[in-house]
Amino acid sequence: MRRLLTNPASLLGAALVAAMVLLALIAPTVWESTASRIDPSQINQGASPAHLLGTDALGRDLLARTLVATRLTLGLAFLATLIGTASGIILGALPALLPRRAGRVVVAAVDILVAFPALLLAMFTAVVTGLGARGAVLGIGVALAPTFARLTHTLTASLAGADYIAAARMLQVPRHRILTRHILPNIAEPLILNTAQAMGSALLGLSAMSFLGMGVQAPSYDWGRLLNEAFGHVYVTPTVVIAPATAVALAGLGFMLLGDSFAKAAAGASDRVGTPVTPVVTPAEEAPVADAVLDVRDLTVAFPGGVTPVRQVSLTVCEKEIVGLVGESGSGKSMTAAAIGQIVPYPGLVGSARMRLCGTDLDALTDAQRRKLLGASLAMVFQDPTSSLNPALRVGGQLAEVATLHDGATRTEARVRAVERLARVHIKEPAQVVRQYPHELSGGMRQRAVIAMGMMGTPRLIIADEPTTALDVTVQREVVKVLREVVDDTRAGALFISHDIAVVSELCDRIAVMYAGRIVEELPADALHTAQHPYTQALIGSLPDMDTDRSRPLATIPGRQPAPGAVTEGCAFADRCALATDRCASARPELRATADTHAVACWEAS
Structure with missing residues (x-):
């Protein structure tokens, strides 16, 4: 924690994430009426004193809609991260539970999924499961799962030769109990640390899906949907994309910085807390030994x-x-x-x-x-x-x-x-x-x-x-x-x-x-x-x-x-x-x- 508090990048990431979470909690209550108010006289307007970042095709305030969309955007990203993390850990742990031949099949499948472009995998899943928020969340979750599966399998394999694992096997402890009691608790830290970065990836992926029309559908809206609706007017009134684009960039940056800071702090956790101090030793008075x-x-x-x-x-x-x-x-x-x-x-x-x-x-x-x-x-x-x-x-x-x-x-x-x-x-x-x-x-x-x-x-x-x-x-x-x-x-x-x-x-x-x-x-x-x-x-x-x-x-x-x-x-x-x-x-x-x-x-x- 001390390393995180003294690192400017981690402080910036934590501040951005905290601000986004706060907005997700209070924005719908404060700005919902402004975000949903239709004004035919203000359709597709640029920045003005009444609408600081412009309006959409129905004259609704884009800044208010962006703030209100924070809750749905972060909520969907959290669900996608949860799905990707849970399914990835289960998939990565399967080789330790299954017979050797079946485990190799699972590892090969994970390798193929890792090699497949994540966004294309998400789009394919969304098409199969149905367009909309549910399909996008499932798609991004499936796209995140191979990375967590590879990490889980690698960490599990690194512990396979440990003496306490060998002792558990000698005592005929069931495989699932070895996994849940001896392996997963010892690899939990790197998995948890990667979750923050996965949250940032999920947020960017969901925004991309909605921007392409495969994610959140009207009348609901997230940041990607707002970008999709505003993109047709970007050459006439460029300010209409500022609010959702800035929100996507800042939220993604916050989660990425925070995840990177967690990883660096964990990598340096072996260093003792504190500042190295040179030992104070009084110079020797006796003469050196000649030979x-x-x-x-x-x-x-x-x-x-x-x-x-x-x-x-x-x-x-x-x-x-x-x-x-x-x-x-x-x-x-x-x-x-x-x-x-x-x-x-x-x-x-x-x-x-x-x-x-x-x-x-x-x-x-x-x-x-x-x-x-x-x-x-x-x-x-x-x-x-x-x-x-x-x-x-x-x-x-x-x-x-x-x-x-x-x-x-x-x-x-x-x-x-x-x-x-x-x-x-x-x-x-x-x-x-x-x-x-x-x-x-x-x-x-x-x-x-x-x-x-x-x-x-x-x-x-x-x-x-x-x-x-x-x-x-x-x-x-x-x-x-x-x-x-x-x-x-x-x-x-x-x-x-x-x-x-x-x-x-x-x-x-x-x-x-x-x-x-x-x-x-x-x-x-x-x-x-x-x-x-x-x-x-x-x-x-x-x-x-x-x-x-x-x-x-x-x-x-x-x-x-x-x-x-x-x-x-x-x-x-x-x-x-x-x-x-x-x-x-x-x-x-x-x-x-x-x-x-x-x-x-x-x-x-x-």
């Missing part, structure tokens, strides 16, 4: 509406070091990686006390300098290699593009380098793989190809965001081995993000545990058994091993992590912690060192 490829202090990511998924995160990654960032889904791990890589989606804003990559302060660079440094020194490996690789391009071309853009290599040099990088990550027959498309590779090969893509330059920092999540255990081990070899060979540092603490403990040198946007513990990987924070201990305890008593249930962490916008001033883990005290609920513990290589944020940690 660090990444040195971040108090990194904060904020979205409008008080949503802060990353809160004062400090990380250091040195050469040949792999730092693991572990935590539950939603703890802020991926958003931390996006902030380091400068790819936080709008309207999120990033602030930090210090952000240094390869000894260079990123905040002190221009946009062009920052892009150049990040392109050459940072490699990012994402969780899903399928989304990282363009399915329409060969693997070799996508790898070569990195070298040609950032290093200025020729196509031949880039191709040779691509083959060499694929071989480095243990892909067999790399010369053949560069000629293949991503879908021809297995999941593990695609992930290694993405790692090879990151190695096409000379990265000093590798950020791997859950690169083993979608892979089986055997392939996970291969990817982890490749990443370790790459770090050792290139002397790069790596930030490895995962929710699997077992994989992190095997691969990484240090581990940072993240919860509700903050680092709650940092310690060496080989000292994981000495973890002091209750959350870290719970993560370790929930990991079964060969000594786990299989007769007992697996250990779990009760409750759930707070949402980024619901984090309180105290310890975010207090509600789930068995050791929590009143102090934990009221005051947030800072990350403090308990040993040279160990830091923890907990009031109860020793």
Whole structure:
């Protein structure tokens, strides 16, 4: 609603529609006698003080008749929209109810109707059902139905693979109940939003039908009928068409603007309400770490509406070091990686006390300098290699593009380098793989190809965001081995993000545990058994091993992590912690060192 109220186009559309509805309510009562008064002395007159926009063939005032016709015009348009919307939704939903073969017949029929010109379809229906208001309404309703049927079918098909639909089918819920309870409520919004535009289309269509003599018949009249009656005199007294033509244009414009504004507001509904505010962070006082490829202090990511998924995160990654960032889904791990890589989606804003990559302060660079440094020194490996690789391009071309853009290599040099990088990550027959498309590779090969893509330059920092999540255990081990070899060979540092603490403990040198946007513990990987924070201990305890008593249930962490916008001033883990005290609920513990290589944020940690 706030977006609509601040948009001039939506305000104009709403004002026009409100004015038309008001006229429809009061005009027949106020101006009916003037509109129906016959005056033989004023037949087909132009504009005059007595008749501001002229008169018709019986001397009746055209302005008054136009105002009175508002009720019938809008009423017929509403009925046509209702018919088109209801019949279209039913038609579009039929394929989900009928057997597959019958559903295909319905879809084919809808496709044919969509391809047929809407006005011709309306005219054909009006001729078949009979000329007049009823035929015109049915005709326009039939013309609107295919568009709603196509939209309904498309939206229904998009939900067909949803897990809750599959669960309902597994439970043998009847098809009609799946449609009415699980599908239609979830696609109602776009259907409702399209109704405003359909109302405008119906109004214009009905006016066109009446103008052509196929709609409202005398003695009744709508705006189209008034245009039809006045058109014969337009060359003698042009003002006779001004009132009905202006009414059609303004009403159609109002509904179209309002419908377009609804659609745009819905498309931007994922944006949080409010204005983005850059996080205020005090500059770091301590000196930067000398040999660090990444040195971040108090990194904060904020979205409008008080949503802060990353809160004062400090990380250091040195050469040949792999730092693991572990935590539950939603703890802020991926958003931390996006902030380091400068790819936080709008309207999120990033602030930090210090952000240094390869000894260079990123905040002190221009946009062009920052892009150049990040392109050459940072490699990012994402969780899903399928989304990282363009399915329409060969693997070799996508790898070569990195070298040609950032290093200025020729196509031949880039191709040779691509083959060499694929071989480095243990892909067999790399010369053949560069000629293949991503879908021809297995999941593990695609992930290694993405790692090879990151190695096409000379990265000093590798950020791997859950690169083993979608892979089986055997392939996970291969990817982890490749990443370790790459770090050792290139002397790069790596930030490895995962929710699997077992994989992190095997691969990484240090581990940072993240919860509700903050680092709650940092310690060496080989000292994981000495973890002091209750959350870290719970993560370790929930990991079964060969000594786990299989007769007992697996250990779990009760409750759930707070949402980024619901984090309180105290310890975010207090509600789930068995050791929590009143102090934990009221005051947030800072990350403090308990040993040279160990830091923890907990009031109860020793």
